[in-house]
Amino acid sequence: MTLFLADIQPWILAAHITAVIAWMAGMLYLPRLFVYHSGTMPGSEASEIFKVMERRLLKAIINPAMIASVILGVLLLWASDWAFLKHGWMHAKLTLVLLMGAVHGVMTGHVRRFREDQRARTARYYRVMNEIPTVLMIGIVVLVVVGSRS
Numbered sequence: 001m002t003l004f005l006a007d008i009q010p011w012i013l014a015a016h017i018t019a020v021i022a023w024m025a026g027m028l029y030l031p032r033l034f035v036y037h038s039g040t041m042p043g044s045e046a047s048e049i050f051k052v053m054e055r056r057l058l059k060a061i062i063n064p065a066m067i068a069s070v071i072l073g074v075l076l077l078w079a080s081d082w083a084f085l086k087h088g089w090m091h092a093k094l095t096l097v098l099l100m101g102a103v104h105g106v107m108t109g110h111v112r113r114f115r116e117d118q119r120a121r122t123a124r125y126y127r128v129m130n131e132i133p134t135v136l137m138i139g140i141v142v143l144v145v146v147g148s149r150s
């Protein structure tokens with residue numbers, strides 16, 4: 001199995017990068033929707049439209065892309081016969097990926113609270129939240145690209 005995965009490694013890597021792009025696109029856009037949504041009146045037409053947009057973005061893009069990124073990432077580790085796990089940069093990358101997963105969980109909670117018309121947070125909170133996945137993403141990309149080449 002490891003030999004077969006090593007043979008098709010470039011295809012797995014291409015799929016991993018594609019899935020990661022889709023996951024990140026959603027993680028960067030969803031808090032923007034929260035900023036706009038928090039400026040609407042609960043029960044208004046605009047608020048109901050944001051609920052649909054948030055739910056679809058989460059269920060149709062963010063969740064499946066996250067699952068695909070992780071499965072394909074694990075296949076890449078397997079294709080290397082787990083050799084990548086000997087490197088400190090991979091441990092650091094996986095730590096940041098775990099934090100990204102935690103932010104994903106927090107955002108899922110916000111989608112639920114908006115759906116129930118709860119408005120516990122200010123627009124400023126969502127603006128700050130918007131920056132967290134960006135910082136994590138930059139860290140992950142630098143670790144995996146610079147780490148694997150040095």
Ligand code: HEM
Binds near residue numbers: 069097
């Ligand atoms: C559990 C989740 C993940 C695992 C197990 C994982 C694992 C891996 C592995 C083993 C590679 C191959 C490294 C190489 O061939 O040099 C890789 C490549 C890559 N990963 Fe991940 N990854 C995960 C999530 C992510 C996330 C969330 C991002 C970005 C936000 C990301 C971005 C990348 C990039 C850009 C590459 C290509 C690096 C290159 O070609 O040098 N990965 N990943």
